[in-house]
Amino acid sequence: MNILVVGPHPDDQELGMGGTVARLAQRGHRVLLLDMTNGEPTPYGSPEVRAREAAAAANALGARRMLLGLPNREVVHTVEARHRVAAVIRNEEIDVIFVPYPEDAHPDHRAVTRIVEDARFDAKLTKTSIAGAPRYPKWLFHYWCTHLRVVPQPTFCIDTSGLEETKRQAILAYRSQFVDNPKNREVPDWIAAADRFFGSRIGTRSAEPFFSREPLGLLDLAGLV
16 A cells, blocks of 8 residues: 655654554555655754755655655645645555644644645546546545644544654654754653553553544454554
């Protein structure tokens, strides 16, 4: 299965669902992390530094990475942006998409989610200028990387037990953000605590929360934890 995980900035995917990315990659799925921006400027980063960090983080999770290159802090929902993402969906033959939770204090996050949701629709259209063959990914899920100070009520959680250290190392690959920047040094611990909390909700050591606007279908109950 080909899976697309979209982040407004490098590190959003690792923070929100790094354990799930690692789990999916371990099970043989092809996971592509699409960074909509390069995340710069930041106090201790640079485009070159962030690119190296993002590559190291993806490698730690067993995923591939691609940069779309929209302007950080100025992401706008446009037809052009939608069609660029739609081309990725087509060319990478994407089956499942993960995007940030739609309610967020960060304008980039809100814009990115809207762009990708619409790109999913655009990707299936015929007689357009979008590169590649029409394709409609069956599933689109939202992961939690919001800047709002609220606790999510997820549709489902994915068990990430045993992948806690893998996720932590992927987050710490962003040294400019979570090591060099003293304001963010506690973030990895906050994320680990949240994962333990969601794990406790489903009876596992750790888990990550997800949301679906469309109903999920089950063949039976064998997949439930």
